[in-house]
Amino acid sequence: MDETIIKELISKSVSAKKHAYCKYSNFPVGAALLCEDGTIYTGCNIENVAYSSICAEQTAIAKAVSEGHTKFKAIAVSSNQTENVISPCGPCRQYLFGGDWDVIMTKPDMTYTMMKTSELLPLGFVQNPFLPTAKK
Numbered sequence: 001m002d003e004t005i006i007k008e009l010i011s012k013s014v015s016a017k018k019h020a021y022c023k024y025s026n027f028p029v030g031a032a033l034l035c036e037d038g039t040i041y042t043g044c045n046i047e048n049v050a051y052s053s054i055c056a057e058q059t060a061i062a063k064a065v066s067e068g069h070t071k072f073k074a075i076a077v078s079s080n081q082t083e084n085v086i087s088p089c090g091p092c093r094q095y096l097f098g099g100d101w102d103v104i105m106t107k108p109d110m111t112y113t114m115m116k117t118s119e120l121l122p123l124g125f126v127q128n129p130f131l132p133t134a135k136k
């Protein structure tokens with residue numbers, strides 16, 4: 001992955017974090033998702049009073065998929081609430097579908113660790129191709 005694109009994704013994830021609606025957790029997170037065609041979608045975490053929420057990664061994926069994108073190259077995730085790299089939660093790891101691609105997990109100082117989706121979710125649930133499909 002080109003370092004220029006990595007830096008751009010990190011920068012966009014930091015910007016997206018500013019829109020986080022997280023007054024219950026006070027844990028803003030931003031994400032920037034690079035689609036296969038070069039389009040970038042950003043996302044932030046969104047919470048509500050009933051304590052349900054969607055994560056920044058899920059917001060970015062939802063925006064991309066709802067615009068017709070299902071092939072991805074990378075996602076950057078940022079937060080300033082931990083000194084360690086911010087890493088996707090369990091449900092988000094399952095959300096990062098569509099093959100094996102890069103997850104850029106940042107620290108507040110903008111340094112990062114990059115791993116593949118398959119490394120973050122080994123043995124993730126995949127549809128069994130031998131199960132009967134929906135009725136036609």
Ligand SMILES: [Zn+2]
Pocket residue numbers: 055056057088089090091092093
């Ligand atoms: Zn999550």
